[in-house]
Amino acid sequence: MTDTDPHLAPPVRPAGPTAQRPLPAGAATITGGFWGERLETNRTHALLGGYDRLEEAGMLRNLHIAAGTVDGEVTPLIFADSDVYKWLEAVAYEIGRTGDEQLLALQRRVTAWIAAAQSEDGYLNTVHDQRLGTDRRWSNLTDNHELYCAGHLIQAAIAQHRCTGDTGLLEVATRFADLIATTFGPEGRDGTPGHPEIEMALVELFRETGERRYLATAEFFLDRRGHGVLHAERGVNPTYYSDRVPVRETTSVEGHAVRAVYLAAGATDRAIETEDAGHLAQQEALFEDMMRTKAFVSGGLGSRWEGESFGAPYELPTDRGYAETCAAIAAVQWAWRLLLATGRPRYAEAIEHLLYNAVLPGVSLDGTAYFYVNPLQVRSGAVVGDPRDPAGGRQGWFDCACCPPNVMRTLASLAQYVATAEEQGLSLHQYAQGSYRCGDPGSGGELAVDVVTDYPADGRIEVTVTAAPSAPASLTLRVPSWASGYVLDAPGHLERADDTAGAVQLRGTFAPGDRIVLELPMTARFVVGHPRNDAVAGSVALFRGPLLFALEQQDQAPGTDIEQLAVLPDQPVRLAPTPTTLSALPSGALPALSLSARHLHPGSAEPYPAWGTAPQVGEQADVLAIPYFAWANRATGPMRVWIPALPATT
């Protein structure tokens, strides 16, 4: 039975003690503004269209073949089922968010198909069983993604249950999880999943059901990792699989980026539920190392096309960076767990950075086309040899379609990432127009606020208290690290606490109608790279507020070539009109910036001329920058984020 009222529920709901708690189901609602428009686009175009894409790609037919209701061959993709599950998870959030009846009908239809496809013993993987046969189940954990698909099934089932009250998928998922829990473990067989995902899913299933055996199985997989099980099975190089080093001893993420970060999210879940402070501290250090040495300026993760993998520290190429959309989503999930566990605003800032600059670039403004790969530069003359290559433009779907439904589930659940309940009140981590509340309305203990803002186009955030407990409470607002000089205007009866940790806390007895205004300074700023970040030596990137900016060739005046420019970062940057070709799209309020640059001319006809004939600095040009996430929504052409800088002394 579905509840009549929509109530978006948290994807992650720790059972162990955490500094911050997710808001309960229905307590967070985005009602408009920048994210409101993104979420509506996600519903109307992506989620409904997603069903059609899954059908076209044969993923739904796979279910019928497995159920025996249709004859034929399943698709070759061994993890095809996971795309269905991720889409179903997104659908569940969306039903929780809006009560969409059309999606509810689709949810029930597809859930019934999945249940029909499940084996008697609980096993479920349409492609594996049909292509490889039931006797080869679990025979190749390295490649066959059975546990990966199971993880996505479990996550979708939990979302469906929490957000819609339906139990159909949860029954399927727990049957499969029971099979997994009895199959693997000290009493059962050994195993390391080739693609992590099952770990966080099993921890969450423990949280949802209270059954500790799911947690124990997750712990088994986490503890066996890094001990050569995959190498023994298939002779593979363990690096790619994050299987070179035991999980607790890892100091730097490596190998396939999505694998590495999903694994870390699962490890952090386990640290929370086992109240293992040492493990949590190691996970925090691992996250810091990743963001410091292996993240692009966009927050994007994964330096290499080969193996979709992390590279060496500071190996961060602008043009061939992989920065898979899924890896950024994985990092949001990991940062969210660390935020709940520790309460450190640093993780909320990372989530914001990742969402705007590494997740959103992966989907078109109209919600119908995707990037799998998100580099910081595309050159003129690029020849496209792969459908994932952004030089070929956004794609409606991919053969390996992990990214599109991953974006869908992230956006549909986004309101749950905006705010949390802290010890005595509410903490706002993201600034999205909407309503957020914590505490128990029945007992008069509820603190509820409405947020109104045009952020990130504008830095003004108005928070109005709509319900307040009679007892003293707290309201915490995150202050981004770039927002020095911010102004907070709050009623005098509220006490303002120290904000050194990246947030400002108001304490006291709140009253309905209390209005707090946070003004974040939206001054454009240039950033540089670490001295070891060779690919961006001598160059700058441009931010305004949380948004990274990029130059697209199509926005420049004739004669201005973005590939032969140097920017003057000591000159002022001005807000500029958004190009009409861009503002005509469902883009929300998109700021554009005008900056001063100079043309660069080769000093010689030689490809590598002598130092004395270094590139010559030519005439001045004003160039236009748009938010990086909005690139490639018109023609897909040359684009760049990093630009050589000319200091004022030059």
Next chain:
Amino acid sequence: MTDTDPHLAPPVRPAGPTAQRPLPAGAATITGGFWGERLETNRTHALLGGYDRLEEAGMLRNLHIAAGTVDGEVTPLIFADSDVYKWLEAVAYEIGRTGDEQLLALQRRVTAWIAAAQSEDGYLNTVHDQRLGTDRRWSNLTDNHELYCAGHLIQAAIAQHRCTGDTGLLEVATRFADLIATTFGPEGRDGTPGHPEIEMALVELFRETGERRYLATAEFFLDRRGHGVLHAERGVNPTYYSDRVPVRETTSVEGHAVRAVYLAAGATDRAIETEDAGHLAQQEALFEDMMRTKAFVSGGLGSRWEGESFGAPYELPTDRGYAETCAAIAAVQWAWRLLLATGRPRYAEAIEHLLYNAVLPGVSLDGTAYFYVNPLQVRSGAVVGDPRDPAGGRQGWFDCACCPPNVMRTLASLAQYVATAEEQGLSLHQYAQGSYRCGDPGSGGELAVDVVTDYPADGRIEVTVTAAPSAPASLTLRVPSWASGYVLDAPGHLERADDTAGAVQLRGTFAPGDRIVLELPMTARFVVGHPRNDAVAGSVALFRGPLLFALEQQDQAPGTDIEQLAVLPDQPVRLAPTPTTLSALPSGALPALSLSARHLHPGSAEPYPAWGTAPQVGEQADVLAIPYFAWANRATGPMRVWIPALPATT
């Protein structure tokens, strides 16, 4: 029958008119100096060791299985035979160079095995027939490398015949070539080879045998390319295969680098033999475009690991550049054909640049270990996920062992690239200690010289005439583009012609004992990249003479970190003692250079700090650079070629 005297013969011997002609068999001998040591190492370690590597890898056993003399399964690598052929080609040159009896015995043994493995109808591919069956021959030209292997067979056979007089392999090769010529063509079946190589081999077989049908078949393959045959066969993306654009219309190399450049070499061969000036001009333009927009500063080719391929113009990452050793060898082959066709010293300079800085880095100083991939930077903290990754050090062999025997055949035939016969005399293109002669000694028309030099460690090249025709003749010495201010000392009875084209020509009546001394200025020089070459913006690379230099961390003083340095290119660069750990190796005279740099310190703990906190320039450091080709011959650790530059005004 083998001639009793060694006589290294030219790999390429155009039949059509060319500006330069290869020296005849036995007319070019490297006797010592830098290249003499490389060649001896190639003979004693690489070529003899190569037989053992082929045996260990199962390549020789494949022949016995195909011949039916051994039972078992062939190796899975579909182009395994080509490694045997390339090694045999190298062996033939080496027998031609030195008369090595041990290699001659191996040549005859392996040739007999190959002959035994050949089918009745002439077809020969051990892996294809054994694994896929004879009825699937030619069924998948996209992937199955039958024509690629045939091309290497033909090249090896021609080398064997020209250098050793043995006809065994040539009989095998012509039987196979006859089958190919009757199978493919307007009267036969359509087809485009997935991996070019057969084109230049068939043209050379025409040159060797005079049979025009081989040239016609090469033309057929070249003309059918770029017309969708591979896409029709397998649905592949044509870019990777250089099959997107017809060969005559190509303006920029793309896709898999070795494929693209082997194809171009074959197209140039065809342009020569058909006396097609327009096609030759297009090939010259294509070469220029490649070297200007798609070559690393080392001359290395292929920007991407994925697809071992060229990237967009100016996509030239320092750290993940692929720069496959084979691609550089392919470029040497192409440039050699263009040099013969046009006589332009520019191509000889390209060959020198490629040999020192893109081919030689692919083999260890002791000739026993290889790099497949040759980037310009390896970082600390690199995690190795692939045996080809240079961060893991040089390897004795590779699963895909194309590079090692390709290096062997290039080195063993090197003397033939040093000099050519021009209209009335001799042209020296490379400076390698040895003896070179042209013309007919029988008729008294021979011009012969001995070259003595420590080049490239030293810029002094002494050329002594040892035989001279009675009629006036010419001797041309190439002058590298970096050698402005060179000094040429020649007897007064010789007239000196204009040298604007990159060479200086002496004309007159030569006499034995005439001594010409060319002094090339070996001043170290820094170079910069094109403004579009973003990966090296603001950085410099260091050359001295033809040699590119690199920093290895192990050569620096404690406390000097090559990953956080900026060089002062306006300060003098000094010759420095070669590190004893390096000079202890069979390295020849290896120059080392000391240059002035300053430490760089992060301006902030943030990974991407604000422009105002750009990296801080710290204390001065003297750093040591060694020739790039000599890196990774001790411990394999951090290395870099490009270094940020601090202009004098800073």
